[in-house]
Amino acid sequence: MNPGKRPVIIYGGSFDPPHRGHAALAAAALRQLRPSALYLVPGFRTPFKDLKPVPFADRKAMLLASLSAAGLGGRPEVKVSSFEAGLRRVVYTWETVAHFRRLHPGAPLYFLMGSDCLADFPKWRRTDLILREAALLVGMRPGHSISGLRGAPFTPLRGVFPRAASSDLRAPLFCGRSPRELQPAVLRVIKERGLYLSSERELLRREITPARYRHSLSVASLAAELAPAAGLPAQLAAFAGLVHDCARDMAPAALVSYALRRAPRTPMLRTLIKEAPVLLHAWAGAARAAELFGPLTPEIREAVELHATGAPGMGPLARLIYTCDLACPGRDFPQAAMVRELARRDLDAAFRAANYVKLVYAFSGGGWVHPLSVELWNSLQEKKNG
Numbered sequence: 001m002n003p004g005k006r007p008v009i010i011y012g013g014s015f016d017p018p019h020r021g022h023a024a025l026a027a028a029a030l031r032q033l034r035p036s037a038l039y040l041v042p043g044f045r046t047p048f049k050d051l052k053p054v055p056f057a058d059r060k061a062m063l064l065a066s067l068s069a070a071g072l073g074g075r076p077e078v079k080v081s082s083f084e085a086g087l088r089r090v091v092y093t094w095e096t097v098a099h100f101r102r103l104h105p106g107a108p109l110y111f112l113m114g115s116d117c118l119a120d121f122p123k124w125r126r127t128d129l130i131l132r133e134a135a136l137l138v139g140m141r142p143g144h145s146i147s148g149l150r151g152a153p154f155t156p157l158r159g160v161f162p163r164a165a166s167s168d169l170r171a172p173l174f175c176g177r178s179p180r181e182l183q184p185a186v187l188r189v190i191k192e193r194g195l196y197l198s199s200e201r202e203l204l205r206r207e208i209t210p211a212r213y214r215h216s217l218s219v220a221s222l223a224a225e226l227a228p229a230a231g232l233p234a235q236l237a238a239f240a241g242l243v244h245d246c247a248r249d250m251a252p253a254a255l256v257s258y259a260l261r262r263a264p265r266t267p268m269l270r271t272l273i274k275e276a277p278v279l280l281h282a283w284a285g286a287a288r289a290a291e292l293f294g295p296l297t298p299e300i301r302e303a304v305e306l307h308a309t310g311a312p313g314m315g316p317l318a319r320l321i322y323t324c325d326l327a328c329p330g331r332d333f334p335q336a337a338m339v340r341e342l343a344r345r346d347l348d349a350a351f352r353a354a355n356y357v358k359l360v361y362a363f364s365g366g367g368w369v370h371p372l373s374v375e376l377w378n379s380l381q382e383k384k385n386g
Helices: 020-033 056-069 083-087 093-103 127-133 166-174 184-193 198-207 210-230 234-243 252-262 267-275 277-293 298-305 316-327 334-343 347-364 371-385
Strands: 008-013 037-042 078-080 109-114 135-140 154-160
Touching: 008 020, 008 093, 020 037, 020 056, 020 109, 020 135, 020 154, 037 056, 037 083, 056 078, 056 184, 083 093, 093 109, 093 127, 166 210, 166 234, 198 210, 198 234, 198 277, 210 234, 210 316, 210 334, 210 347, 234 277, 234 298, 234 316, 252 267, 252 277, 267 277, 277 298, 298 316, 316 334, 316 347, 334 347, 347 371
Parallel strands: 008 037, 008 109, 037 078, 109 135, 135 154
Antiparallel strands: none
8 A cells, every 4th residue: 555645435334324423433534534535335235124125325315414414515535435236236345345445556445334343343254355455444332342353453543433323223213213313314314205114104194093193103113122032123013013003993884894895705704793893903904004005925914914813823023013012102001011021021921911911801891702812822821831
């Protein structure tokens, strides 16, 4: 490398979404190294695999808004690169470093990262090539040490930077919250482009009553919180929680009419119409959600159709929504808080408790009880005793 040349900085990531921590790292790197160029390089496809991944163009728009809000927009040395997007595949860091080395032969090259990424660096592909072509430029984030990288050199970035991770911000966004780690300009882009389920929430808000919408947001929020423990993506859980009750505000007569037009004519349909037409809202919710949002995956359809009754053999998403529907904040019976706290420790135990609470409530009313709820209880007892 030619010490007479000004340095070049590469800052890669998903930027899904870009937050204040990203902008703070970029600003500090500009102050400390005064580079000829700082390239922010959003990946083409983020590792966040879910219902509706945020396209590169939208992540670039958010990133430009974030840079502008941080006072970095319009600076000629600050560039958002489409290199990885242009390849239309997953691109490894060593490939990106090699690309910018070709663009800037002889210039000191730095790869910018937060200290939260440092521990995993030895697991990256072709680290030898990365370190041969570029130095690591590392900013300290709370809770992550930058002391020692198995002998690999790095340049510390002066300052301490916000504790923020894009992966922690998506779940609140799915549920309509505005994390303070995001600048207002980024939140405006999200709303304008309907990202992170914002377009789906707006459509749902017009479909159901305000009280039902608040309940749906509450279920979605708890489901997104518990999704990692269930081995599920937060967006999948949040979407199922949002739409689970989208037919709940239909009057019983309207539910019967809707079911008679669309549902298969089965003995159970006739029984529901006679004994508990309100329970049709679960089946109707899945049908209505497909009309509003497009075809549902089998796991989402199952979660919506069974959220009220449950059934033996439910999948992980269906069990999660069944539990969260009973236990979400806003429920006015004491068992809800108990099941909610239990779910944060043991999801399977909370699912069993939710089934028990629902059955006790159903039997205490002295009315008809859906056989699937009883079958679920029996299957759980057999599993417990087996």
